Every structure is written in structure tokens, then in C-alpha cells.
Amino acid sequence: MRVLCFSSFTFSYLNRARVLYQSLRRHHPDWHLVALMTDRIPEGMTLDLSQEPFDEVVWQDELGFENVNAWLFQHDIVEVCTAVKGPFIEMATKRDFDAVMYLDPDTCLFNPLTPIVELLETNDIVLTPHLLNPEEERTAIIDNEICPLWAGIYNLGFVAIRTTGEGARFASWWAQRLRDFCHDDPAKGLFVDQKWCDHVPVFFDKVHILKDPGYNTASWNVSQRNITIDDNGNVRANDGLLRFWHFTKLGPLGDVMTRRYAKDQIVVYELWRWYREQVAQATSAAVPDRYWAFGQFEDGTPIERAHRLLYRDRQDLQAHFKDPFSSDFVAWLRAEGRIAA
Amino acid sequence: MSDNLLLSRILDEDVAALKASGAFDEEWYVNEYPDVRQSGIDPARHYLWLGMRLGRKPSAGKGATPALLAAAPVVAAPAAVPQPDPVKEPTQPPAPPAPEENRDVGLIEKARKLFAPRRDKTRDSVYDLVAEHFDEEFYLTTYPDVAAAGIDPIRHYLDAGWHEQRDPSLLFSTRFYMDNNPDVVAAGVNPFFHFIAAGKAEGRHGKHQLGFRWDILAKLKPVADQIAEMKSHRGPATISPPAMLDAALQSGLAGARKLVVSFSHDDFTRHVGGVQLLLRRELQLFRDLGDAHVHLYPEYPLPFIDASGEAISLGVLVNGKHAGFHRARDIAAVLGRALPAGLKGNFVIHSLLGHNVDQTAELLASCGLTEGLLWLHDYSPIYNNFKLLRNDVEYRGFPREGTIARQLCEFARADFCHAREFSKLFDRFRIRLVSPSQAALDVWQDAGVLRAASDHVVEHVTLVPEGASAASAEAAARPLRIGFLGYPAVHKGWPVFQELVLRLRDDPRYEFHHLGKGRVGGLPVEYHEVSASETSPDAMRAAVAAAEIDVVLLWSIWPETFCLTAYEAIAGGAFLVANPDSGNVAAAIAKTGQGVILPDEAALNAAMEAGTLAAHARSRRTVTRFRMDYSALSLELLD
Numbered sequence: 001m002r003v004l005c006f007s008s009f010t011f012s013y014l015n016r017a018r019v020l021y022q023s024l025r026r027h028h029p030d031w032h033l034v035a036l037m038t039d040r041i042p043e044g045m046t047l048d049l050s051q052e053p054f055d056e057v058v059w060q061d062e063l064g065f066e067n068v069n070a071w072l073f074q075h076d077i078v079e080v081c082t083a084v085k086g087p088f089i090e091m092a093t094k095r096d097f098d099a100v101m102y103l104d105p106d107t108c109l110f111n112p113l114t115p116i117v118e119l120l121e122t123n124d125i126v127l128t129p130h131l132l133n134p135e136e137e138r139t140a141i142i143d144n145e146i147c148p149l150w151a152g153i154y155n156l157g158f159v160a161i162r163t164t165g166e167g168a169r170f171a172s173w174w175a176q177r178l179r180d181f182c183h184d185d186p187a188k189g190l191f192v193d194q195k196w197c198d199h200v201p202v203f204f205d206k207v208h209i210l211k212d213p214g215y216n217t218a219s220w221n222v223s224q225r226n227i228t229i230d231d232n233g234n235v236r237a238n239d240g241l242l243r244f245w246h247f248t249k250l251g252p253l254g255d256v257m258t259r260r261y262a263k264d265q266i267v268v269y270e271l272w273r274w275y276r277e278q279v280a281q282a283t284s285a286a287v288p289d290r291y292w293a294f295g296q297f298e299d300g301t302p303i304e305r306a307h308r309l310l311y312r313d314r315q316d317l318q319a320h321f322k323d324p325f326s327s328d329f330v331a332w333l334r335a336e337g338r339i340a341a
Numbered sequence: 342m343s344d345n346l347l348l349s350r351i352l353d354e355d356v357a358a359l360k361a362s363g364a365f366d367e368e369w370y371v372n373e374y375p376d377v378r379q380s381g382i383d384p385a386r387h388y389l390w391l392g393m394r395l396g397r398k399p400s401a402g403k404g405a406t407p408a409l410l411a412a413a414p415v416v417a418a419p420a421a422v423p424q425p426d427p428v429k430e431p432t433q434p435p436a437p438p439a440p441e442e443n444r445d446v447g448l449i450e451k452a453r454k455l456f457a458p459r460r461d462k463t464r465d466s467v468y469d470l471v472a473e474h475f476d477e478e479f480y481l482t483t484y485p486d487v488a489a490a491g492i493d494p495i496r497h498y499l500d501a502g503w504h505e506q507r508d509p510s511l512l513f514s515t516r517f518y519m520d521n522n523p524d525v526v527a528a529g530v531n532p533f534f535h536f537i538a539a540g541k542a543e544g545r546h547g548k549h550q551l552g553f554r555w556d557i558l559a560k561l562k563p564v565a566d567q568i569a570e571m572k573s574h575r576g577p578a579t580i581s582p583p584a585m586l587d588a589a590l591q592s593g594l595a596g597a598r599k600l601v602v603s604f605s606h607d608d609f610t611r612h613v614g615g616v617q618l619l620l621r622r623e624l625q626l627f628r629d630l631g632d633a634h635v636h637l638y639p640e641y642p643l644p645f646i647d648a649s650g651e652a653i654s655l656g657v658l659v660n661g662k663h664a665g666f667h668r669a670r671d672i673a674a675v676l677g678r679a680l681p682a683g684l685k686g687n688f689v690i691h692s693l694l695g696h697n698v699d700q701t702a703e704l705l706a707s708c709g710l711t712e713g714l715l716w717l718h719d720y721s722p723i724y725n726n727f728k729l730l731r732n733d734v735e736y737r738g739f740p741r742e743g744t745i746a747r748q749l750c751e752f753a754r755a756d757f758c759h760a761r762e763f764s765k766l767f768d769r770f771r772i773r774l775v776s777p778s779q780a781a782l783d784v785w786q787d788a789g790v791l792r793a794a795s796d797h798v799v800e801h802v803t804l805v806p807e808g809a810s811a812a813s814a815e816a817a818a819r820p821l822r823i824g825f826l827g828y829p830a831v832h833k834g835w836p837v838f839q840e841l842v843l844r845l846r847d848d849p850r851y852e853f854h855h856l857g858k859g860r861v862g863g864l865p866v867e868y869h870e871v872s873a874s875e876t877s878p879d880a881m882r883a884a885v886a887a888a889e890i891d892v893v894l895l896w897s898i899w900p901e902t903f904c905l906t907a908y909e910a911i912a913g914g915a916f917l918v919a920n921p922d923s924g925n926v927a928a929a930i931a932k933t934g935q936g937v938i939l940p941d942e943a944a945l946n947a948a949m950e951a952g953t954l955a956a957h958a959r960s961r962r963t964v965t966r967f968r969m970d971y972s973a974l975s976l977e978l979l980d
Contacts, residue, residue: 229737229749230737232744233744233745234746256521266558270749
């Protein structure tokens with residue numbers, strides 16, 4: 001099966017993505033690896049594909065948007081990096097591949113994903129739920145059971161589809177929704193690209209809900225998974241192999257959640273320790289801290305989320321300011337008192 | 342409570358009186374209580390000021406009180422020292438001991454005043470509540486600088502200690518509580534006080550629930566940093582005059598039947614430990630045969646091969662006598678010159694930790710040695726972590742190339758590889774492998790990293806049954822005595838023992854004992870100082886039998902290559918409890934039937950809670966006693 005595998009990220013996550021792609025290269029050297037980037041190359045940096053662990057970069061302006069800047073401005077960094085997954089996955093179904101797989105840039109493979117490819121022999125869509133079993137402790141119920149009720153049952157740090165049939169139909173539907181409604185707005189029932197997929201098992205056939213604890217293991221489900229090193233030196237999640245880990249929130253917050261739910265599972269901390277080192281090694285000094293090309297207006301004024309929401313809601317502004325990053329729009333916001341003078 | 346603890350209140354004349362009394366054994370005291378040496382306080386002064394308050398003994402085997410009362414009445418017996426009561430109003434101190442026990446009642450009065458609580462300074466609710474839960478012994482033994490400063494430990498904790506993230510007891514981690522309760526930090530409240538007063542009831546934890554392995558991992562540094570740190574504490578290398586070595590070799594080699602050049606990680610004549618005792622025995626056996634014994638050890642020990650290429654300063658022992666510190670190439674030159682023509686020799690490598698393999702190989706070659714033995718006392722020849730522990734936390738078989746276990750391991754990421762270093766020796770010399778147990782040899786052979794000319798098992802000790810005695814009825818009636826033997830080291834499972842003690846401290850079914858060295862403060866454990874020597878190699882076995890220890894918890898987390906302690910426990914009549922990863926400990930249980938192997942710590946806890954361990958240990962109608970027969974070590978193969 002010809003597989004295209006992609007991740008979506010900005011330069012701030014290039015280090016994590018490199019670790020993911022290295023693990024993909026190791027386990028699946030024959031897969032075509034695409035970096036879907038919503039950003040611009042930082043000044044002074046060169047992105048040399050021959051030195052990167054992926055085969056191709058696709059930029060935001062290659063996704064077929066008529067006015068990509070206007071669309072992009074309406075999203076914050078999380079919204080836009082999840083939104084581009086839709087248009088790209090739809091494009092990918094039209095290329096010369098049998099399957100397309102998405103993995104978040106902060107995931108990493110520890111064993112091959114071959115069983116997914118096998119599942120795609122008979123299924124068109126594979127999703128991984130956040131949680132496989134009910135929780136028992138109150139805190140865990142709040143963190144791990146209630147959270148998916150508003151954020152989405154399935155974690156869209158992973159999805160795999162066939163490029164034909166229901167897979168293709170899903171890709172078109174998802175792309176269309178994400179172009180218009182990839183918003184972080186739980187009060188309106190929206191949580192970026194993820195909440196949408198609660199519809200998938202109903203809207204589409206040939207959907208496989210993967211309940212193997214070896215996939216998409218993270219702090220939100222590790223309390224139900226026993227992570228060990230076996231006698232062969234391999235890492236296991238319960239009775240099977242650990243396939244990939246979702247290293248969500250690299251930093252103090254992630255550490256707190258990991259400690260809360262991994263408890264005394266020492267291998268979990270060893271995995272994190274290793275991952276932290278790998279990310280450090282994969283970090284380019286040329287990428288400024290917290291860099292994102294679309295985090296500020298052309299003149300350097302930081303863009304607030306309120307500016308994005310205003311532009312998203314007001315069609316008159318969209319019609320008047322074709323490029324919302326421009327200094328014209330900054331001047332207007334300033335005149336309106338929406339940017340401090 | 343604060344002023345009465347001042348070290349400065351201990352009078353010189355009282356210290357002198359104690360020393361002159363003969364009741365105080367300074368050497369014994371500092372060995373028994375290692376924190377005393379760290380504190381830098383004169384041991385006798387330490388005893389008067391603090392040791393006595395902690396119920397410590399002034400010398401081995403004697404009750405502290407009577408001898409001291411006669412000799413140093415000012416400090417008197419603990420009964421005469423009113424213990425400060427932080428909760429109740431001070432009451433009249435109890436009457437002094439009967440006059441016949443004291444030569445100077447005036448001095449007793451003085452002592453009473455010295456130690457009387459000063460309520461005016463301590464009347465505060467935070468102090469009082471903290472004092473109820475504070476473990477003074479733990480605090481003063483864990484932080485010898487506080488002990489040295491001679492200040493009230495509770496006051497120290499309240500004023501400074503918690504800001505320095507020191508812990509008030511084994512049950513509470515200041516740092517953990519502050520890290521996990523930002524509201525407490527923001528409120529500026531003493532975290533231990535908050536925990537006792539409110540946090541505990543609110544369901545907050547006083548220390549992390551992540552297990553001792555998490556602590557090890559959190560502190561683990563990359564190997565290069567570990568080595569750099571260890572080397573930064575070293576003094577300059579000592580280089581003795583070559584003539585010193587020359588003279589020692591001239592006389593040491595004269596008339597020798599054979600030459601034995603041996604290697605280990607430290608000076609076995611000065612340090613005490615299992616391998617060191619074996620080496621002393623082995624030296625004697627070689628000497629008895631008329632062999633010349635030249636032993637080399639690094640002046641500064643290191644838990645790794647030293648692959649830096651720096652010239653190592655090696656201590657040389659010629660027939661057990663110190664012959665100075667020298668570079669390997671100088672030793673080779675002097676030894677080469679001193680060797681009588683035709684004297685044949687072998688080498689015996691007990692350990693090359695701290696040595697450099699290239700320098701070792703050159704030295705052996707220049708002495709004309711071509712074959713020898715390599716002992717598998719640990720796994721340093723095949724892995725950078727000599728205990729074969731991944732990240733120093735877990736053993737799951739040999740971490741093979743290309744596996745995740747190896748990828749995750751900090752030790753495998755070093756810029757050197759022990760196996761590669763040792764392969765240089767295996768390529769150049771005929772090396773026979775000697776394993777102290779079949780269990781360790783199995784690990785070596787399974788790893789398949791290095792191939793010796795031949796593999797042998799020579800057990801240091803074999804257990805010979807010496808009949809059985811009926812299990813005493815008394816023993817069945819009292820709490821089950823659970824013992825930990827030896828130094829409280831992590832890889833020997835001390836943290837597992839400690840957790841059991843802390844959890845079951847109030848369980849009337851159990852009684853906990855620590856037999857060995859390195860007393861740990863703040864634990865409700867009966868401590869028995871036991872230290873083996875050539876003259877009393879049997880000390881631990883005898884101590885286990887004398888203390889009537891029912892169960893010995895030997896929760897080694899690494900595959901022990903031998904573990905004399907396991908044999909001593911069995912020979913002393915105890916029932917062993919171990920895990921399946923403990924190498925020869927598990928093998929010894931399987932072989933003798935004198936114990937049980939539990940799959941993991943959860944199973945151990947469950948067995949303790951359910952009382953099944955007691956049932957196991959006491960289901961033995963008879964207790965088999967064993968004699969320990971010592972082997973001839975390297976001589977089993979060399980002669």
C-alpha cells in the first residue's frame with residue numbers, strides 16, 4: 001500500500017516534528033512524508049529538504065484558497081494548524097497514494113504502524129478515541145472523561161484513511177467543514193478539527209474505532225494503560241506493543257498531567273526524558289523562540305485573538321481589508337481603540 | 342525548645358569528663374552514626390548535645406546511662422532531662438534520679454535548666470502543630486549542617502529550612518508540596534504546617550506517589566556529566582617515587598612460585614565490603630601457596646571504565662602492602678625490570694572500574710602476561726551501567742543494541758562503551774570468565790556480547806545444611822520480625838523496605854529491623870550494627886540468628902551476581918523475600934526453598950497487608966540451619 005503520511009505545524013514545532021519524522025523514517029522508510037506548514041521561513045534560516053527527515057513541504061498558499069491571508073487571519077495558531085489538515089487531506093486523496101495518515105507533530109512512533117495499514121485493507125477510516133474505558137476517580141472523570149465530551153471523543157492527533165470510497169468522502173466533508181468552522185469555541189459545540197469527527201461513525205461507513213491501547217497513548221489515557229519494557233527490550237502498552245505516544249504539552253503543564261496519571265509507571269518518565277532530549281537535539285537555533293510568521297501584523301504589532309474574531313465575524317471588514325495583516329487594518333483597529341495607541 | 346538545643350551550652354568540662362570516663366567509645370560512635378562525622382562536631386560533644394536526646398548509645402553493647410551517670414553527671418540520664426512539651430503548659434520537671442545514682446545533684450539541676458523548655462520564645466501555634474509531626478532525628482541526621490549549627494531543628498525548618506526545600510520528616514516533601522500547591526506558595530504559608538492543618542484533610546498529598554525510581558530518574562545526569570562531577574571532587578593524582586615500587590617488588594617477588602597481577606576498583610585492604618573481603622581471602626590463599634601478588638586499583642574510584650585516555654594513578658599493593666601510587670606505564674617498566682627470569686604469571690581481573698583498558702592491556706603485555714581470569718562480580722564488562730539497570734531504575738534483561746530499552750537508557754548514550762573497551766582485552770589475551778553464580782553466567786551468556794576462552798562458575802560460598810531446629814513457639818506469638826541486611830542502598834531495595842516500614846509502622850503484626858551499617862534516622866526500625874571482617878566473616882549470619890529475624894527482605898532491583906547477604910540470611914535461619922529480577926538471590930531461594938519470590942512491589946505490599954508472608958514464614962515447622970563453606974576463589978581455577 002502506498003502511504004502518504006503528514007503532520008501539520010509551524011516552525012516552533014519543527015523540532016518536535018523532526019523527532020516524529022525520524023521515527024517514521026525508521027519504521028516506514030517507504031512512506032512519503034509531508035510537512036504541512038502554516039508559516040514562513042524565519043529570517044536567516046534555510047530549510048534544506050535534503051537535511052530534513054521529511055520528503056516534501058506543503059505551504060498554506062498551496063491549498064487552493066482564493067485569499068489565503070484573509071482566511072488564515074481568522075484563526076489562531078491552533079485553529080489554523082488543525083484547519084489546514086482538511087484541505088490537505090482532500091488534496092492528498094487525489095494524489096497517487098492508497099492511504100493517507102495524519103499524525104500530530106508531538107507524536108512519536110516506537111513500533112511500526114503496520115497494523116493500521118492492515119486495517120485499511122478492509123476499512124476506509126481509522127480513528128483513535130481519547131479514552132478506552134470509564135475512569136473511576138473524580139479528578140480523572142473531570143480531566144479525561146468530561147473533557148472529550150466538549151473537545152471530541154476521538155483524538156485527531158491521528159487519523160488514517162483510504163484515498164477512495166468512504167475515505168475520500170470523509171476527506172471532502174472534513175475539508176469543507178474545516179474551511180468554514182475550524183474554531184475553538186466549545187460553547188458553540190466547536191473544537192477545531194476534532195469535535196467534527198464525533199459525527200464520523202454515523203456519517204460514514206467502513207469506520208474502524210481503534211481500541212488498541214498501543215496507539216495514541218498520552219497523559220489523558222495513561223492511567224488505563226500499563227507501560228512496560230518487556231524482556232526483548234521493547235515497550236508495551238498493556239498486552240500489546242506501544243505503537244506511538246502523544247507527547248502533548250512538552251513542559252511543566254504536561255509534566256503535572258503525566259505525573260497525575262502515570263503515577264509510578266517509571267517507563268513513562270523514561271520515554272518523556274528521552275523525548276525531551278530528542279527534541280532538544282532537533283531544535284534549530286535559527287528559529288526564534290515562539291516564532292510564528294502570522295502572529296503579528298506586517299508592522300510587527302501583535303495580533304490579539306479578539307482581532308481575529310472581529311475579522312471573522314464582520315463580513316464588511318473582510319470585504320474592505322482584503323489583507324488583514326496590512327497596516328491599513330492596524331490603523332483602523334487603532335482608530336477604533338482596539339489596539340492601544 | 343530552641344535554646345536548650347544550643348551546642349554552645351555543652352560545657353568543655355563536661356565533654357572532657359565524658360571522654361575521661363571511658364564510657365564513651367569515640368570510634369564506635371562515629372561508625373555507628375555516620376551523620377556525626379559529617380557534622381564535624383566533636384563526637385563526645387555531639388553525644389552530650391544531641392546523641393543522648395536521640396537515645397543513642399555511647400558505646401557498643403553497654404547501656405548508656407549507668408556509666409555516664411557516674412562519669413559525667415551533668416548530662417545525666419534521659420529521664421532527668423525534661424523533654425520539652427510543645428503543647429501543654431510546662432510542668433514541674435520530674436524529680437532527679439535517686440542520689441545514689443548521682444555524684445553531683447547540683448550538676449543535675451544545671452542540666453535540667455539547660456534543657457528546660459523556654460516557652461516564651463516558642464509559644465506560637467504554627468510551631469506547636471509542626472512540632473507534633475516533626476521528626477527531629479530525621480532532620481538532624483539528614484542535614485548535618487543544622488546539627489553542626491546547634492540550633493533547634495524545628496525553628497530552623499520554620500525560619501529557613503522550608504525555603505531551602507528541606508523536609509521535616511520522611512513522610513513529607515517540602516519541594517513536592519510547593520510544586521503541586523501553588524496556592525500554598527502564594528499564601529506564603531509554611532507548607533508542612535498547611536499540610537497538617539488543612540491540606541491532608543483536603544486530600545492533598547504530602548509527598549509524591551511516583552515511587553523511588555522516579556527520584557532516581559529525576560536526579561540522573563548524562564554519563565559525561567556524572568563523570569565530570571566525580572572528577573571535580575578529586576585531589577591531584579599522587580605519584581610516588583618509582584624506587585618505592587622497585588623496593589617493594591624486589592622483596593615481594595623474591596622466591597615467588599608464580600606472579601599474580603590482580604585488579605579491582607579500590608583498595609581492598611582499607612575498604613570494607615563483600616568483594617573486598619573476598620580479595621583479602623584470595624590474597625591470603627595466594628600467599629599461602631608462595632605466589633607473589635601485585636594488586637592494582639585506581640587512586641580515585643569511578644563507577645565506569647575511564648575511557649578518557651588520561652594517565653590513571655594506580656595504587657599498588659605488593660603482597661597486600663602499599664607500594665605507592667604510580668602510572669600504569671611506570672608500573673609496567675618497574676615490574677618488567679624486577680621480574681625474575683622465568684617467573685610465570687597470570688592476571689585476575691576482579692573489576693576494571695576506574696581503570697583504563699588500553700593502559701591495562703599495555704601493562705599486562707609488557708609483563709609478558711598472556712592469560713588470566715575475569716570475574717563477573719558485576720556486569721561492567723558488558724554494559725556501562727555495571728548493575729545492568731536501565732537508567733539505574735530497572736532490570737529487564739540485557740539492553741541489546743537496537744532496542745527501545747537501550748535507546749532510552751542514559752548509560753548507553755555515553756560516548757564510550759564498556760563492551761567495546763573490554764573486547765580489546767578479549768582480542769589480545771586468553772581470558773577465562775569466572776562467574777560467582779550460574780544466574781550471573783546465564784545473564785552473561787544470554788547477552789552474548791563477549792566470548793571468553795571458557796566460562797566457569799565458582800561460588801564464593803556454598804550452603805551446607807546443618808540440620809534443622811523446630812521453629813520456636815515464642816516466635817509464632819510475637820510480631821513477625823522483618824529485616825533488611827547491609828548498607829541501605831537503593832539497588833538492594835532499601836526504599837522498598839523503607840516504604841513498608843512507613844506504611845506498616847503501626848501494624849502490630851510486624852516489627853522492622855535493620856542489620857548492617859548506615860543507620861537511617863527517622864524510621865521506627867530497630868538498628869543492629871553489624872560489620873563483617875576477616876576475623877568475624879560470620880557476623881551477619883550470627884546477627885540474623887541472634888535477633889531471631891523471621892523474614893529478610895532482599896529486594897535487589899538488579900540481577901545480583903552473588904549476594905553474600907542472601908546466603909547469610911538463609912544460614913541465619915531467616916526466610917527470604919525477593920523479586921524475580923534479583924539474579925542470584927532469586928536463584929538461591931529456588932535452590933534452597935528458603936524463601937519466596939514475589940512478582941513485584943504490588944504483590945509484596947499485598948502479601949504484607951494480607952499477612953500471607955507471615956503465613957509463609959511460619960508455616961515452616963522447622964528452621965534449617967546452614968553452614969557457609971567458602972571457596973578458594975580464583976585458585977579454584979588457577980591451581
